[in-house]
Amino acid sequence: MEFSAKQIADFLNGEVEGNEDVKVNTISKIEEAQPGSLSFLANPAYAPWIYKTKASIILVNNDFKPENAVNSTIVRVENAYNALAELLNMYRQSMPEKQGISSLASVADNAKLGKDIYIADFAYVDKNVIIGSKAKIYPHCYIGENVSIGENTIIYPGVKVYDNCVIGNDCTIHSGAVIGADGFGFAPQSDSNYKKIAQIGNVILEDHVEIGANTTIDRATMGSTVVKRGVKLDNLIQVAHNVVIGENTVIAAQSGIAGSSKVGKNCMIGGQVGISGHINIGDEVKIAAQSGLSSGVRNGKIIMGAPAFDHDKFIKSYIHFRNLEKIVKRIDELEMKLTQITGE
């Protein structure tokens, strides 16, 4: 497939600067692009590349003002990143899709299967499962008893969904994710042993949720662990029993949320963050990577550190931490001078 700058500008409702007939057949990063590539500039940190890239076409934001000559054809759009997203999706959707129910799958007789679904070789679908239309279940997936999976949802190879869990529409779950394993609940006994607390709840993923590879979301002890509409979880994240994550919150890789904590909506949580159990994180909270939260956070706060507190205050304290040796020397000197004065 080849497209001209003009065709792309028309599709994206954009405006061409330069040769509108130049053609591209692939999409590349600006620093790696070769002739025949379409590229984009959204992050200003990459602006210097626009003057030396070999890309044939570059998408830029409407307000981009070049400071030097640009060799590539420019296509101005309202939002270069969104425009790129549209092109990438178009590219992706042009690939052939998997479909059909494999004779090498194990599907319970009473499973309710929607139209145009894909169930791959070696997939396992247990009793009373409901699968919505156009859903895709890749090889080696395990879908436990009574699970329901919404329409258009993609379950990549090797995902395990324990019994009674509920997956919404338009979700994507990547390989190795485990949905609904037992919460970590044990009652300490007088002899130092622990007695397992049976975990009889489930996990609910609402619509438009994406779950990264090898992420684990434990079932509730009672009731449900809930991941609300539009939440995006990266890889290797731990979500413990009875956690609730609010709408459109995004969490980067390797973060963990302990049991029964609630995270608000529209939060942005960095990688390797740890959130203690039984606390409340408000809406629109931003948490820097590697922070540790042992108490609740109000709406809109930006926090950092372990234990975490106000982001700007942390940065200031940390600058002084880096200089602690000098600070202590200043105290040494003060003490010396004072001793000289007092003669003690």
Place this chain on the structure above:
Amino acid sequence: MEFSAKQIADFLNGEVEGNEDVKVNTISKIEEAQPGSLSFLANPAYAPWIYKTKASIILVNNDFKPENAVNSTIVRVENAYNALAELLNMYRQSMPEKQGISSLASVADNAKLGKDIYIADFAYVDKNVIIGSKAKIYPHCYIGENVSIGENTIIYPGVKVYDNCVIGNDCTIHSGAVIGADGFGFAPQSDSNYKKIAQIGNVILEDHVEIGANTTIDRATMGSTVVKRGVKLDNLIQVAHNVVIGENTVIAAQSGIAGSSKVGKNCMIGGQVGISGHINIGDEVKIAAQSGLSSGVRNGKIIMGAPAFDHDKFIKSYIHFRNLEKIVKRIDELEMKLTQITGE
């Protein structure tokens, strides 16, 4: 199934306060409970809920003294959390159990299979494997050569157990856990390459061990990586080669223990903790979440920080860290005043 408050109190050896005929058919958290639910109060932080919950029955500890009117029927027991655990287990055990050996499994001819076991579709059981009676092997599990699995042990979907590992009785291993992958051992060469050290040891899980989803326990270089009786590991934990974890130690999610370290018994280790290689952690040690240990710890210590030291001392230092800017201003001021005095 429906039970009255009286029936439950009789079963739990408890005492009813309120309507002993009220009936429940499910178990819920106190803050989510609806009429028809049994709930419980064990954590004092949730005490305010007891005056507004809709639960029909609430288990409380014998010594609970209500400060306001409670609408629900109360059942007093010695330990509300343990009583809840008993009821949850009863509920869980009332569900039908998987059994039988699937014709869609691959089981080596010479595997020794105990009575009443379950081997699911697409499970793989290699040569010389021994599986104890009533053990359950779910779909997509891999049980390598010479592995032995004890009685009543449950291996959830997609667990991988490499050759020669030993799993005890009454263990539970959750989906995606990997038992016995190679330890991370490489000998640096003069040309900056690394030469792999073959890992010829194994992993031993003793009895009553629970392993969380996607946790990894590497085989020993030589000898065994050992997880002792009663240990409970949460999800996404890393246990490196030749580690030994003592009896009844519990470790929260995403913690990691590097090669050849020994952890004592009855320890409580928070989430995202890192323990360096070749060190000894004593018995009954408590480690706060996200701590990092680069040297050994004596019995009974409570530690925090990265690198970790005494918990209370860390908390005090951290309070001052949060105020470092003010502290430095105090030094600025001292210097200024002293200069005024000395005239320098």
Place this chain on the structure above:
Amino acid sequence: MEFSAKQIADFLNGEVEGNEDVKVNTISKIEEAQPGSLSFLANPAYAPWIYKTKASIILVNNDFKPENAVNSTIVRVENAYNALAELLNMYRQSMPEKQGISSLASVADNAKLGKDIYIADFAYVDKNVIIGSKAKIYPHCYIGENVSIGENTIIYPGVKVYDNCVIGNDCTIHSGAVIGADGFGFAPQSDSNYKKIAQIGNVILEDHVEIGANTTIDRATMGSTVVKRGVKLDNLIQVAHNVVIGENTVIAAQSGIAGSSKVGKNCMIGGQVGISGHINIGDEVKIAAQSGLSSGVRNGKIIMGAPAFDHDKFIKSYIHFRNLEKIVKRIDELEMKLTQITGE
């Protein structure tokens, strides 16, 4: 198999001290060894064990000077650790190897399969896949469309390789690793929703790469996520989209690298380290465990902390951090004394 000290010394080009006829049939750690074991001493921390071990033979470095009597036969070699590695590999290679293509595997008709390969039961090999000679694909592996796998590469049970990824020769990938899942890319929309950015790139693992259990390496948005020749990644590591990791860099468990960052060659990165997106780490950089990097690092630096800075400087600052309470008391006292002087 039994070998005498003389045979072992001959094989390793070493020199015997003591009874050259003593025989061993296994390899053990020095602190666990029993008669009939060969052991080794490479790490000086374990030197005290050489005087009390029950090992029949001990490999030591040429320059080892015993301070007391050693009961075992000693074999001196240039590098005891390398010599051990050779013996362990020999031991490992003496075990029978898996081979053949299972009739219980699902292999696409047009897959190109090299000689002497192993494809296990329940392995899934999709269209246009190329598998090099002597490669091994264990049970429950998923090899997506157009993937190529090099010669001698071992893919352990349950590894998932998404479409279009490229795996080199002599690689080892451990169970549960996910190669090529979507990068975590979403464009924020005006209504707080996120729009998925299709990830059309792939992952390239060059030759001699080892990937630990449950490690995740995301495909590039465009172009490739690249893990270069000789890199060794431990378990549960996150490598985000468009990351590049240089030759022979080793990374310990549970570390994560965010999108588009470049890590140089010959780096040593500790466990639980976090590296932000879009930064450059130089060559031969050493990063202490649990460090957090939010900006680039020049060649050869040794760094620590979160955020990370110079290792030695961090250690000094941290010593003062541990004493912050005393430091603040010194300031209290200075203020008091100064007040006494000035009378204010």
